[in-house]
Amino acid sequence: MNNDHPTQLLNNPIYNALNSGNNSFAKGHENAKYYMENVAAFAGLKDNAIADFEMLYQLSKHESVFVVFSTFSVRITAQWEIINYLDMHQMVFEDKKINFSKDELIVDLKDDHVKEMKHLVDLTKPGPFLDRTIEFGNYTGIFNQKKLIAMAGHRFNPNTYREISAVCTHPDYLGNGYASILLKEQIRRIVNRGETPFLHVRNDNIGAIKLYQKLGFKIRTPMIAYVIKKV
Secondary structure (H helix, E strand, C coil): CCCCCHHHHHHCHHHHHHCCCCHHHEEEECCEEEECCCCCCEEEECCCCHHHHHHHHHHCCCCCEEEEEECCCCCCCCCEEEEEEEEEEEEEECCCCCCCCCCCCCEECCHHHHHHHHHHHHHHCCCCCCCCHHHHCCCEEEEECCEEEEEEEECCCCCCEEEEEEEEECHHHCCCCHHHHHHHHHHHHHHHCCCEEEEEEECCCHHHHHHHHHCCEEEEEEEEEEEEEEC
16 A cells, blocks of 8 residues: 555555455455455556456456556556446545535435435446445435435545545436535545545536535546456
8 A cells, every 4th residue: 555645545546445444345465456246346456567457367256347447548458358448537625624514305325225226326327336335334315205316425445535436316306406415415424534535527527527626626636447357
């Protein structure tokens, strides 16, 4: 884990999370780690080097699918099929003086909500959400007539940084400010823990980027997501 400067942890957020705040979910080797099945489909490689991808190949099951993040273009060996490639921004919360209060619409999501959560994620595509992803904790939602219409939660936890993830709203309920309400609650919880919120967003999602900036996030670095499958 890189400790030269605290923010450098975010250059390799998955690997550093698996070596610190998310280590209870970690599998793998010093150079190639990944989350337990049904928790998250992400792998963290120490240097994103060819040897690291080869180690991940040796450790993982047949036809495993992983998402790997990098701040630079990486060479991925022929052992892996690239299923998708996303250009993103990594954004970090910098307005430490902000003081949010919990909104009465917010409901803490629990295991019996997972089926609804997965349905909302399948509909809106904010990123992978599996049967045990809720174990990252602090998933919150908004309901309309007992129907889950918006949600957000935590994911990567590299040391004193905690990622806000799975921010999504049902298409029929867009424009009501639900994402803003949930984001403020996520920020409030993370800051109250003495940690710093961060997140990842596609660099062409202008509306979301503007919302995040309005709430106190700033773009820190470009980030590439590779979705790869073992062949």
